[in-house]
Amino acid sequence: xxxxxMIFRLQQYWAERGCVLMQPYDIEKGAGTFNPATTLRAVGxxxxxxxxxxxxxxxxxxxxxxxxxRLQHYYQYQVVLKPAPDNAQKLYLDSLAxxxxxxxGHDVRFVEDxxxxxxxxxxGLGWEVWLDGMxxxxxxxxxxxxxxxxxxxxxxxxxxxERLAMFIQKKNxxxxxxxxxxxxxxxxxxxDEVQFSKYNFELADVAMHFDLFDKFEKECERLVSAGLxxxxxxxxxxxxxxxxxxxxxxxxxxxxxxxxxxRVRKLARxxxxxxxxxxxxxxxxxxxxxxx
Amino acid sequence: MPAxxxxxxxxxxxxxxxxxxxxxxxxxxxxxTAGTPRRLIIAASGVREAQEDTVVEVAGPPAKAAYDAKxxxxxxxxxxxxxxxxxxxxIQIRETPKGxxxxxxxxxxxxxxxxxxxxxxxxxxxxxxxxxxxxxxxGSGITFARPFRSILxxxxxxxxxxxxxxxxxxxxxxxxxxxxxxxxxxTTADFGHFIEALRLHHVVADIPQRRSIIEEKxxxxxxxxxxxxxxxxxxxxxTNLVEFPNVxxxxxxxxxxxxxxxxxxxxxxxxxxxxxxxxxxxxxxxKFITVINRDDRYAGVICEGNERVLRxxxxxxxxxxxxxxxxxxxxxxxxxxxxxxxxxxxxxxEKVQRLKSLAQTLSQQAGLDARQTAACVRAxxxxxxxxxxxxxxxxxxxxxxxxxxxxxxxxxxAEVANAIAEHYAPRGADDALPxxxxxxxxxxxxxxxxxxxxxxxxxxxxxxxxxxxxxxxxQGILRILMEREVSIxxxxxxAEAGKxxxxxxPEADGVEARVLSFLRDRLYNYLxxxxxxxxxxxxxxxxxxxxxxxxxxxxxxxxxxxxEPGWEDLVIVVQxxxxxxxxSEVTAEVDEALLQQDEEKALWATLQKHEAEVRTLAEKGxxxxxxxxxxxxxxxxxxxxxxxxxxxxxxxxxxQNRLALMKRINRLFTQxxxxxxxxxxxxxx
Numbered sequence: 001x002x003x004x005x006m007i008f009r010l011q012q013y014w015a016e017r018g019c020v021l022m023q024p025y026d027i028e029k030g031a032g033t034f035n036p037a038t039t040l041r042a043v044g045x046x047x048x049x050x051x052x053x054x055x056x057x058x059x060x061x062x063x064x065x066x067x068x069x070r071l072q073h074y075y076q077y078q079v080v081l082k083p084a085p086d087n088a089q090k091l092y093l094d095s096l097a098x099x100x101x102x103x104x105g106h107d108v109r110f111v112e113d114x115x116x117x118x119x120x121x122x123x124g125l126g127w128e129v130w131l132d133g134m135x136x137x138x139x140x141x142x143x144x145x146x147x148x149x150x151x152x153x154x155x156x157x158x159x160x161x162e163r164l165a166m167f168i169q170k171k172n173x174x175x176x177x178x179x180x181x182x183x184x185x186x187x188x189x190x191x192d193e194v195q196f197s198k199y200n201f202e203l204a205d206v207a208m209h210f211d212l213f214d215k216f217e218k219e220c221e222r223l224v225s226a227g228l229x230x231x232x233x234x235x236x237x238x239x240x241x242x243x244x245x246x247x248x249x250x251x252x253x254x255x256x257x258x259x260x261x262x263r264v265r266k267l268a269r270x271x272x273x274x275x276x277x278x279x280x281x282x283x284x285x286x287x288x289x290x291x292x
Numbered sequence: 293m294p295a296x297x298x299x300x301x302x303x304x305x306x307x308x309x310x311x312x313x314x315x316x317x318x319x320x321x322x323x324x325t326a327g328t329p330r331r332l333i334i335a336a337s338g339v340r341e342a343q344e345d346t347v348v349e350v351a352g353p354p355a356k357a358a359y360d361a362k363x364x365x366x367x368x369x370x371x372x373x374x375x376x377x378x379x380x381x382x383i384q385i386r387e388t389p390k391g392x393x394x395x396x397x398x399x400x401x402x403x404x405x406x407x408x409x410x411x412x413x414x415x416x417x418x419x420x421x422x423x424x425x426x427x428x429x430x431g432s433g434i435t436f437a438r439p440f441r442s443i444l445x446x447x448x449x450x451x452x453x454x455x456x457x458x459x460x461x462x463x464x465x466x467x468x469x470x471x472x473x474x475x476x477x478x479t480t481a482d483f484g485h486f487i488e489a490l491r492l493h494h495v496v497a498d499i500p501q502r503r504s505i506i507e508e509k510x511x512x513x514x515x516x517x518x519x520x521x522x523x524x525x526x527x528x529x530x531t532n533l534v535e536f537p538n539v540x541x542x543x544x545x546x547x548x549x550x551x552x553x554x555x556x557x558x559x560x561x562x563x564x565x566x567x568x569x570x571x572x573x574x575x576x577x578x579k580f581i582t583v584i585n586r587d588d589r590y591a592g593v594i595c596e597g598n599e600r601v602l603r604x605x606x607x608x609x610x611x612x613x614x615x616x617x618x619x620x621x622x623x624x625x626x627x628x629x630x631x632x633x634x635x636x637x638x639x640x641x642e643k644v645q646r647l648k649s650l651a652q653t654l655s656q657q658a659g660l661d662a663r664q665t666a667a668c669v670r671a672x673x674x675x676x677x678x679x680x681x682x683x684x685x686x687x688x689x690x691x692x693x694x695x696x697x698x699x700x701x702x703x704x705x706a707e708v709a710n711a712i713a714e715h716y717a718p719r720g721a722d723d724a725l726p727x728x729x730x731x732x733x734x735x736x737x738x739x740x741x742x743x744x745x746x747x748x749x750x751x752x753x754x755x756x757x758x759x760x761x762x763x764x765x766x767q768g769i770l771r772i773l774m775e776r777e778v779s780i781x782x783x784x785x786x787a788e789a790g791k792x793x794x795x796x797x798p799e800a801d802g803v804e805a806r807v808l809s810f811l812r813d814r815l816y817n818y819l820x821x822x823x824x825x826x827x828x829x830x831x832x833x834x835x836x837x838x839x840x841x842x843x844x845x846x847x848x849x850x851x852x853x854x855x856e857p858g859w860e861d862l863v864i865v866v867q868x869x870x871x872x873x874x875x876s877e878v879t880a881e882v883d884e885a886l887l888q889q890d891e892e893k894a895l896w897a898t899l900q901k902h903e904a905e906v907r908t909l910a911e912k913g914x915x916x917x918x919x920x921x922x923x924x925x926x927x928x929x930x931x932x933x934x935x936x937x938x939x940x941x942x943x944x945x946x947x948q949n950r951l952a953l954m955k956r957i958n959r960l961f962t963q964x965x966x967x968x969x970x971x972x973x974x975x976x977x
């Protein structure tokens with residue numbers, strides 16, 4: 001099964017299980033969790049089911065395209081189910097079966113992993129899912145998001161699409177994955193890795209990113225005060241990415257690091273609180289749908 | 293369930309169930325437990341079908357308030373009877389120390405076990421505590437390690453009906469989720485049958501049995517390579533990662549054996565829970581063993597998958613090695629300026645400057661030769677640089693070990709490289725000590741610097757709070773001084789480390805004394821843990837611990853002497869001489885002209901004759917001989933002195949002279965060997 005077929009199958013599978021199929025959010029982010037379709041929707045009492053592909057960037061993971069297993073830009077497939085269904089684990093396992101994985105013939109294991117995103121003020125309990133020793137999915141019951149307690153509990157499934165594809169296609173290098181017949185992942189993304197690794201590690205303008213971070217932070221706070229939570233949240237993402245760039249450039253010391261993470265976390269909290277208030281004022285529309 | 297949660301949960305649960313059954317008068321002969329990552333099992337035997345009936349006696353109002361003059365029950369009596377659900381005629385009057393009171397005696401029928409357990413069992417389940425627990429049902433305050441989806445509860449042949457978080461009890465469970473996913477119906481609450489039913493469905497629920505199956509299989513694999521048996525800690529963990537225990541042996545490209553061994557072990561063991569494989573000589577082979585949750589039919593495919601994963605990890609480590617070695621280790625020092633050690637104590641760069649200076653001083657104090665000293669100081673300069681390598685970023689626990697590898701790569705002498713790796717050792721109570729002299733000294737410097745710094749900023753350990761692991765650091769210092777051939781005067785080393793700390797720290801006043809007292813307490817614990825009597829430890833440490841090995845030698849002498857016949861007499865000499873001087877200020881020296889009585893003259897002569905020799909023996913560390921000589925010289929003479937000579941006479945000069953004589957004898961032992969006045973003698977029968 002090639003890379004794009006996998007995405008089709010997952011889209012099909014989760015659409016059939018009542019998920020809204022969202023599209024990627026158009027701002028750089030470290031993981032699908034940062035998409036407002038997860039972060040903001042996890043907050044408050046409204047039910048929500050969504051699934052989407054999320055291109056994600058982790059500048060420090062760049063390897064100049066030399067390493068067959070690491071990328072600074074990669075794809076996650078993200079599913080959020082709120083409230084968490086009782087059969088969450090079975091739903092997930094069935095999705096693997098839908099990808100043609102023989103669950104009897106492979107070793108599927110749920111390994112303890114308490115997920116945490118200090119920048120989002122989010123944490124949860126759950127598992128890494130291993131397929132024959134390879135971590136392919138993060139399976140988390142959210143307990144906190146935006147420093148707010150989550151209730152109802154929301155379950156988040158984050159598939160590492162490249163890892164899963166390497167497992168399915170039995171490939172030793174990401175770049176050898178078949179994207180579609182005749183075209184490999186490397187054909188599409190190898191040069192990105194080379195160029196962005198050089199940019200992230202060597203050329204990114206440190207002073208500019210420090211400056212951007214401060215400006216994004218101010219803009220976010222200003223917009224929250226003005227009651228514009230959605231534009232404000234965009235600046236959480238931008239500030240977070242600026243921080244990731246600075247981190248890749250080695251520009252942030254250990255002590256400073258904690259302080260910067262704390263600043264992003266505060267912005268995320270402001271946005272989540274504002275979002276909750278907004279939805280309340282709107283009368284929690286999705287709650288009404290569900291009841292109606 | 294997380295692997296590490298299972299055993300502690302079962303232990304707690306057994307206790308909770310046993311206590312509940314006893315408190316509820318249902319009785320419990322024994323409980324047995326079993327568990328896998330997907331289920332916790334408990335069985336109790338010797339449980340009654342119903343509670344025992346009991347008789348209770350309830351006290352009511354005083355008799356005089358309960359009956360009027362005609363002997364008719366008042367409203368108080370009627371109310372009491374009604375509240376107890378008995379007729380007023382059932383009230384009995386009894387004499388009590390407080391007077392005559394009403395009583396009723398009631399027989400309480402025991403309730404059925406099924407009814408009671410339906411209330412009690414959910415409480416026992418929810419009382420199990422986990423390191424972390426979670427919520428999963430909206431609006432429910434219930435937390436558990438992970439959501440539970442099914443509860444099977446039987447009393448003999450009947451289900452015990454209850455519900456937790458929407459899950460209702462029943463008599464069915466499921467087998468292995470992939471190999472035997474079908475429902476299993478259990479007819480009777482029999483532990484053996486239950487375990488067997490699970491066994492037939494690819495679930496080995498008994499933990500020791502699962503462990504030994506894995507252990508045997510690993511043994512068979514390892515035997516082919518002549519390796520030592522498997523790591524028991526990892527064995528415990530993997531036992532609780534699977535329901536159906538099986539193992540496969542995989543291999544990797546031998547080119548990866550060029551990676552630092554610790555990186556290979558960390559990748560296999562910590563990241564993947566694989567068992568590394570070594571040959572008979574202990575050399576790592578390009579092989580690993582992993583535990584799988586499937587039978588042999590699928591082993592080949594699963595093994596290939598695991599090999600691919602490990603290859604990816606090792607390829608990544610190879611990338612880090614390649615990237616890191618493009619820069620020399622020494623050139624990373626500047627980057628430490630942006631890595632904070634502790635807010636008040638500065639960056640790691642500043643710590644390294646202190647370590648260089650301290651390493652120099654301590655090397656001299658320890659009598660290291662010029663080459664070792666140079667190696668120690670060079671290692672101090674390089675020892676933190678690996679903190680800013682990609683490899684340590686990826687494998688944080690390999691700090692030090694990675695530094696050694698890169699130092700060797702850069703052509704640093706082996707002594708320097710080893711000292712870098714060893715300066716974190718020992719990392720725990722049972723961890724190996726540094727092997728090289730330079731490594732020992734650098735490790736002492738590192739730990740002393742951390743202790744003095746942290747004590748100076750108010751981070752001394754309190755209760756369970758010890759964020760900088762200072763207890764472990766202190767223990768490391770003592771173990772190195774005690775067990776390695778390194779001898780450093782403790783007080784001078786502490787003072788030197790204190791001097792190097794930044795100026796103006798909030799709790800810098802008297803920090804050396806506080807650190808020394810902390811070290812003394814740790815030393816006391818260290819020696820007590822070795823099985824020495826606490827009073828002997830106190831006695832030996834009272835004569836000093838600046839040289840900890842010397843303190844231990846003195847302690848060994850005491851331990852030997854305390855088993856000899858003359859021990860009590862020796863102790864009594866020291867205690868009597870101590871008791872007589874302890875409330876007086878003795879400033880004078882002995883004046884021979886003031887000696888009057890024969891016994892004091894004789895004692896003085898004995899002192900003249902043996903003092904120097906006792907001192908010389910003690911200086912040579914011959915504490916047994918010194919002590920025996922002291923005893924031989926003074927047991928009889930001091931005893932005779934006290935028989936005949938009165939010390940506290942009115943003549944102040946004479947009194948001072950006698951006290952001075954006592955003090956000199958006392959100090960001869962207590963200053964050089966041990967303060968035996970701290971010794972507790974056994975009571976004579």
